Amino acid sequence: EAGVVQSPRYKIIEKKQPVAFWCNPISGHNTLYWYRQNLGQGPELLIRYENEEAVDDSQLPKDRFSAERLKGVDSTLKIQPAELGDSAVYLCASSALRALGNGYTFGSGTRLTVV
């Protein structure tokens, strides 16, 4: 079974440029998460989807970040314009509804460097 697929793996952009990350969750997983992880820190939840509905976006900086999951499967996270402080690893995860005992499965992440 394919895991959570993310692309690109690495991205280097200049500040003020836009950037987008893509995620394909595990087939059948209704819930999709976007996390940001800075060095030496745990992943920080940005947004959680249940099917196509964003049920928790309280930590998403909405002035520059946006996300969508139009058909309840793939998702895209966008930053426009990027700032130096956005450099981090962006992780996508998915789970069956409410995860229960099976936890959350992560993709390999996108390492973003803003210069």
Place this chain on the structure above:
Amino acid sequence: RKEVEQDPGPFNVPEGATVAFNCTYSNSASQSFFWYRQDCRKEPKLLMSVYSSGNEDGRFTAQLNRASQYISLLIRDSKLSDSATYLCVVPGPTFGRGTSLIVHP
């Protein structure tokens, strides 16, 4: 109080040692808890779920104490390959900052 607090370590232990990590949480309604392992420059991977009755998987034991609102992970007979960062997870899902474990010969 933060939703979840975790001692970042590092814990530096010799092979064969027993080491324990704790993680405290603030949301008393929390239901599903997990421990994840993260290797350097890799994504977090599920290590084990945590139940009130305890959960044991080989050398690893996870425990949940609802009264004191903490979860624990015990690693017995540490191996070099156990060197990693261990992240606790409470519903949100919210991750702790991770505890670094270094096992040396």
